[in-house]
Amino acid sequence: MFAHQMVTDWRLTLTCFASITLILFLAWVWKAEDFTTADDAGPDGESYGYRDALKDSFLWRYGIAFASFLTLYVLSLVSFKKVFDEYTILNGSITNLLISGFAILGTFAGIYFGNKGLPRKPILFLAGIGMVSSFTFTLIFANSLPILSYIFVSISGFCMFLQYPIFLNLPHELKGMTPKKLTIMFGLFWAIAYAGQTIANIIWSFILGSAGYVPSLVFFIAVSCIYISLIPTFPETREAQTGNVQKAS
Template sequence: MSNQTGKISSTRAGLIEFIMFFTYAFFAVNWIAGSTLTKQIMDYFQLKSFASATFISNAITLAKIIGNFLAAGILNKLLPKKAIGLGSGLIVLGSLLAILAPQYWLFILGRFIMGFGGALYVVYFSPVVIHYFTPEKRPTINALNGVAYNFGGILAMIVVGPVIVWLNTWQYSMAFFAAISALLFVLWPFIGQDFELNRSSGATQAPYTVRQALKEKINWLLPFTYSGLLTFYIVLLNIFPISGATAISAKTLSTLVAVGGIIGSLLAIALSKVYFFRKPVIRLAGLVMTGSGILMFNTSNGVIASASALLIGVSMFLPVTSLMMIPQELPDMTPARLTTIMGLFWALSYIIETVIYFLIGFIIDRAGYATGLNLALVASVTLFLGSFLLPETGHKK
């Protein structure tokens, strides 16, 4: 694998990581701010049915899938500096369009564009990691990137409420966070740079197409493994709080999962310094996540429910670093090939999650929340099962 880090300024690498981390974190803040302001947005556009508001979440899911599929092609065409800048620019453009939209369909279009930019951004983390950082530093950087959205979520919990009170209207409140994203977008041309996409171990590799990627088993195993975690996470934050089965408030639940995510990411960084295998970490996290979910879904004790929520957050984010490292450590990996793999990873993960989430909703309508939540628990087992199917790319120290 190409490793030109010795020739690259560590300051430049750090600044690139800083810009990318906070761009994605404030994408999360802006997105969560829009979700928090749903009632005001519905009133502004005179929407009577709450179902109309669900078009927003459907738009982001569609944008993520399309953006993930197209990310590799855009990177190859524009090269890293412009491709990453495009992702950042779309986040800002989508935010502004949503804020200025005179009609609801334009608001949804703005959120779609913003989601598309975020989808590109999350894919471009990986090629940047393997180009700018040594193998020893990659687990740490992967852990930071993996928790960027969660960091934005915690930041949103702290600042969105006061900003709404301060600025009164949903447009001004969202514009405040969009301005921060715009500042990061303006800084990127001075910090970002292009790099070779198809070099590995000093040799130029042939381009790696989506068609080739779809023929390789690992590119199906990676999203299969992650899809259960993703589905469980979304169910936990959107369905479980309204199921009537919670022993703690929805806000407390979200906070504990988010804090657990930060702890899990810090543990992943610490663990990467002393343990170098990937599959056992994924396997243990899968067991703890599903086991904690069973406990939380079936307890009426607030303390047990809180501890379970915290453990779920830890076990959701602890294995992400190991999961991201597996494709990065495959033989002859290049930034271009990794971008294709990660684009498929995110796209297929969200497609699987969307199908399962629909089935959960379908079952809840006919058999109640308990049955639907049990299906979410069954889906979460893919993290544990995938740990037996994925290749072990780690090694002894």
């Protein structure tokens, strides 16, 4: 009954989400602590401006990679519910539940491995392959082996959020990072990422409506693979600490 009201009454939905956001904001203000990104940052780091950011190849690769990630993440939770219901024998509500449920477990796993000080690129690369390949197998078996598809979509949700905390912390761990540089980078990063995801979403919707289900899936998986292809181009932010972590263990 409550779930039905949340869907049918947009005022109730917005009120609930706005209230939750306000509560979380107040909790953050109450408990948040100031921190410095890098204590030894020099004057060169502080001179970083928006013009420098636009010339930063890492920022563009980082933003485009996240746009690819968001394409899989957003479409799998928002758009594919109706797609699964219409074009496959899968239940879209169940796929959403499995993705989001295993994503919670993946988030805790990502926090755990992120705090271990392990090299970042292998984790991101392997989790990215697991995320995209699992969702691909979900689509392949969607009309023949639904149980197998549900297993693969769960794995995809887990891998999706296993890398999420690690990925978003990469700029914090870059050598010479400063609060000013970080603020500028993330301001442009979110713009690049969501603009790219929006464009991909529009193209995917157009292909689905004009060319059909299968061509739209080919485009969807191809865009998602951009994330995997860009991970190896990132700098390894924990390479120098790997030996120390192994000795300490």
